[in-house]
Amino acid sequence: MIRTFRQHNIRPQQELTGKLWDFTPLQGNFSGKTFPVHTPSCWESYPGFGLYRGEGRYETQFEGAGNLRIECKGVSHTATIALDGKTIAGHYNAYTAFSAIVKQVEAGTHTLTITADNRFSAKSALHVPNDYMSYGGVSRPVVLENVRDSFIEYVHVTPSHGGGTWRAHIRACVVALEQNAPAVLIINIAGKALSFDADKLSEGKNFFEGDLLFDNVQPWSPEKPILYTVTATLMREGAPFDDLIDRFGFREITVEGKHILLNGNPVKIKGLCRHEDHPQFGCALPFSAIANDLALIRDLGANSVRTSHYPNDEIFLDLCDELGILVWEENHARGLSLEQMQNPFFEKQAHDVTLEMVTQHYNHPSIYIWGILNECASDSAYGKTCYEKLFELIRSLDMSRPLSFASCKFKTDLCFGLPDIVSYNIYPKWYHDTPVEEYLSDLYSWIQNQTQGAGKPFLVTEIGAGGLYGYRSPYATKWSEEFQAKTLQEQLDSVLSFEDCSGVYVWQFCDIRISEEWWGGRPRTMNNKGVVDEYRRPKLCYETVKELFAKY
Numbered sequence: 001m002i003r004t005f006r007q008h009n010i011r012p013q014q015e016l017t018g019k020l021w022d023f024t025p026l027q028g029n030f031s032g033k034t035f036p037v038h039t040p041s042c043w044e045s046y047p048g049f050g051l052y053r054g055e056g057r058y059e060t061q062f063e064g065a066g067n068l069r070i071e072c073k074g075v076s077h078t079a080t081i082a083l084d085g086k087t088i089a090g091h092y093n094a095y096t097a098f099s100a101i102v103k104q105v106e107a108g109t110h111t112l113t114i115t116a117d118n119r120f121s122a123k124s125a126l127h128v129p130n131d132y133m134s135y136g137g138v139s140r141p142v143v144l145e146n147v148r149d150s151f152i153e154y155v156h157v158t159p160s161h162g163g164g165t166w167r168a169h170i171r172a173c174v175v176a177l178e179q180n181a182p183a184v185l186i187i188n189i190a191g192k193a194l195s196f197d198a199d200k201l202s203e204g205k206n207f208f209e210g211d212l213l214f215d216n217v218q219p220w221s222p223e224k225p226i227l228y229t230v231t232a233t234l235m236r237e238g239a240p241f242d243d244l245i246d247r248f249g250f251r252e253i254t255v256e257g258k259h260i261l262l263n264g265n266p267v268k269i270k271g272l273c274r275h276e277d278h279p280q281f282g283c284a285l286p287f288s289a290i291a292n293d294l295a296l297i298r299d300l301g302a303n304s305v306r307t308s309h310y311p312n313d314e315i316f317l318d319l320c321d322e323l324g325i326l327v328w329e330e331n332h333a334r335g336l337s338l339e340q341m342q343n344p345f346f347e348k349q350a351h352d353v354t355l356e357m358v359t360q361h362y363n364h365p366s367i368y369i370w371g372i373l374n375e376c377a378s379d380s381a382y383g384k385t386c387y388e389k390l391f392e393l394i395r396s397l398d399m400s401r402p403l404s405f406a407s408c409k410f411k412t413d414l415c416f417g418l419p420d421i422v423s424y425n426i427y428p429k430w431y432h433d434t435p436v437e438e439y440l441s442d443l444y445s446w447i448q449n450q451t452q453g454a455g456k457p458f459l460v461t462e463i464g465a466g467g468l469y470g471y472r473s474p475y476a477t478k479w480s481e482e483f484q485a486k487t488l489q490e491q492l493d494s495v496l497s498f499e500d501c502s503g504v505y506v507w508q509f510c511d512i513r514i515s516e517e518w519w520g521g522r523p524r525t526m527n528n529k530g531v532v533d534e535y536r537r538p539k540l541c542y543e544t545v546k547e548l549f550a551k552y
Helices: 287-299 314-323 346-361 381-397 436-450 481-496 541-551
Strands: 013-015 020-025 035-038 055-072 078-083 086-092 098-117 142-147 150-162 165-176 181-189 192-201 204-214 228-236 239-248 253-256 259-262 269-273 304-307 326-330 367-371 422-425 458-462 503-506
Touching (some): 055 078, 055 086, 086 098, 150 181, 165 228, 314 326, 436 458, 481 503
Antiparallel strands (some): 055 142, 150 165
């Protein structure tokens, strides 16, 4: 399944995954042996490969001819793509899509080979041993498209509201495979059309911008998540030859003083952090598992999800658009030290994943904030330059959403002058015994009186406690379900009643695997702070969170 809606009526498109491929591990005891495996998938879900760290080769065959565009929605973590034995693309980062175009392919049966590599190395700045599992495999769909000498790569729609009228600013990218390919680009939204003449497209990317005004459309909101379709069509000699269909919502996110506003109304965030992780599927959750997660999140009364700590599957974002769930989406980086951020590959890899995240996920109305660099070295001068560059990059791509980052640097962070919203990960009553109200008040006072974050909206982006499913204690000892429920009760009561706090994200939705190489003293080699366990079985704190989200 590629998306929850059809993206093309004209351009031929087919999913190459969703069936069996041949998998060959290239290291270890199984090296050189080939197994039939389902795709998309993580090899950690294959029998005998639960701890496999290395390279794996995936192969499939298909019938095709002409100009072929092959798009991989996600390969974990480094990918090399070959068609009929010839390398056509390489990519770093498991959580964003990439594509390759092969021109004038002869008609016949062709072999697509994807070599995935989930090993850690000095050449990898973002993919490091961490407090979540780094899976390997073809973990998201692979798509085959036939394109002509020019095609539409994306159409970005930026809605804004004023004077009773909605404006949609359109920015479209058309790729030409040869010089001077003529075309007309037509954009259709809600019965209105915008046309661009492109008599001489330059080889490569060509951009077109314009505006449409609407006085009869309905806004997108969590209560009524109304979606609109943008259809872009390329015409030549009066006939259509390429198209792209996407969805968006008429909604506007702004920051005013200490408030986050959605369509002019203050938003109170009641959210959960969620990793793409499941004991049966690894990070390659199928549609039904994603939908089930969101059903539980809605049952808890949450109105938002934080995609910790990487861009999420587009199917997840599509469902959030449809269900009215607000999304904090962030680039791929968690807990990097100053030394790790000084890795010579860090700036390019962080830049690329951020560029791909914003470009690919721009139209999702559910995404109300872009986040970067969770718990990285924001307390250092060098780290600050890295935060500055990434915020500048996002603002050059999207001025319609506020920006933030989740800090854990207690009274030492140097970067609060950079984002639009100040966000903190705090764990009073778990990692230390400070009363929650005292800790929160002290931290907020420091932000207001001694940092450039004064007067900005404030979010608690992580809070929680560990609890082992089934471990019960009459004394409510640590790691018991009773202790977790009691701690979350105090934490959420204090944070949600804190007048100057715009909301909270509970850490976390479900228990998850962590890297064996990291471990960090976690029981079961898992992060056990989930409101549900890895199999989505509710813990005692499930009802606690549900009651408090309903209360506030």
